[in-house]
Amino acid sequence: MKEKRSYLFIGVLFLLYSIYCTSCNSGREETNKPNKRGSIDILHIQYREELRINNIPLYVEIADTPEKREIGLMWRKRLEKDCGMIFVYPSEQELTFYMKNCHINLSIAFVNKEYEIVYIQEMKAQYGVPDYKLIHYQSKRSAKYAIEMAENWFTEHNIHVGDKVEMGKLTNDL
Numbered sequence: 001m002k003e004k005r006s007y008l009f010i011g012v013l014f015l016l017y018s019i020y021c022t023s024c025n026s027g028r029e030e031t032n033k034p035n036k037r038g039s040i041d042i043l044h045i046q047y048r049e050e051l052r053i054n055n056i057p058l059y060v061e062i063a064d065t066p067e068k069r070e071i072g073l074m075w076r077k078r079l080e081k082d083c084g085m086i087f088v089y090p091s092e093q094e095l096t097f098y099m100k101n102c103h104i105n106l107s108i109a110f111v112n113k114e115y116e117i118v119y120i121q122e123m124k125a126q127y128g129v130p131d132y133k134l135i136h137y138q139s140k141r142s143a144k145y146a147i148e149m150a151e152n153w154f155t156e157h158n159i160h161v162g163d164k165v166e167m168g169k170l171t172n173d174l
Contacts, residue, residue: 048083051147052166053109053117056157057082058149062170064088073148074101084149086170092142098134099126105151110143115165118143120154 048059059082063069069087073079084106089095092113099106102125110119118141126134139146147165154160 049086049170050168051086051170052168053157053159053163056159058147058153059083060086060147062086062088072097073104073106075103077103079104079150082149082153084147084153087146087148089144092144094141095139095143095146097123097137097146097148099123099137100129100131100134101127103127106148107151107153107155108137109147109149109154109159109165110139110141111145111147111165112142113144115145115167117159117161117163117165120159120161122151123148 048061051058051060059080061084063072063085064087069089072087073085087095095110097108102123105125106123108121108123109117110121112118119139121137123137124135145165
C-alpha cells in the first residue's frame, strides 16, 4: 500500500510540473540551473518585460524575490540581443553586486525610485573565483532597481547617468 502511495505522489508531482511548464508566459530564455559542466544549456519559456531607455527597447527577466536576486544571471554563457535582467528591491538602498559563477561580462545600471539611472558600471565575469576574492560593484547612490545587460550595452546605446527608464507595464506591477 505504501508503494502505491509513493507512485501516486510522484505521479501527481510530475503532473503538476508538466502543467507548470506548459503554462508559462512568452519569451524564450535560459534557466538558472547549471548542468554538470557548470553552464546553462537548457531552454524553457520564461516571462520577460519590455523596458525602454531613450526610446530604445530592452527585454528583461524580473528578479523580484531574494532567491531570484541571489541567482541573477549566474551560469549564463550568453544573453540574447537586447536582453538582460532587472533586479527589483523593496526600497531604495545602496546596492552591491558581484559576478559569482558568471561566464560573461556585464554592464549594470543602477536606477532610483524615480526611474532615473544614477550609476552605470562594467562588471567582469568571475566564474569559479572563491567568494573572498570576488569583486564587489556598488551603486554609489541609493537605488531601487539594477539592470544587467551584456557588456558595453549602455555605452553602445549612448545611455548615461540621468537618463530615465520607462518601465511600461512593470511600473504597475511593482
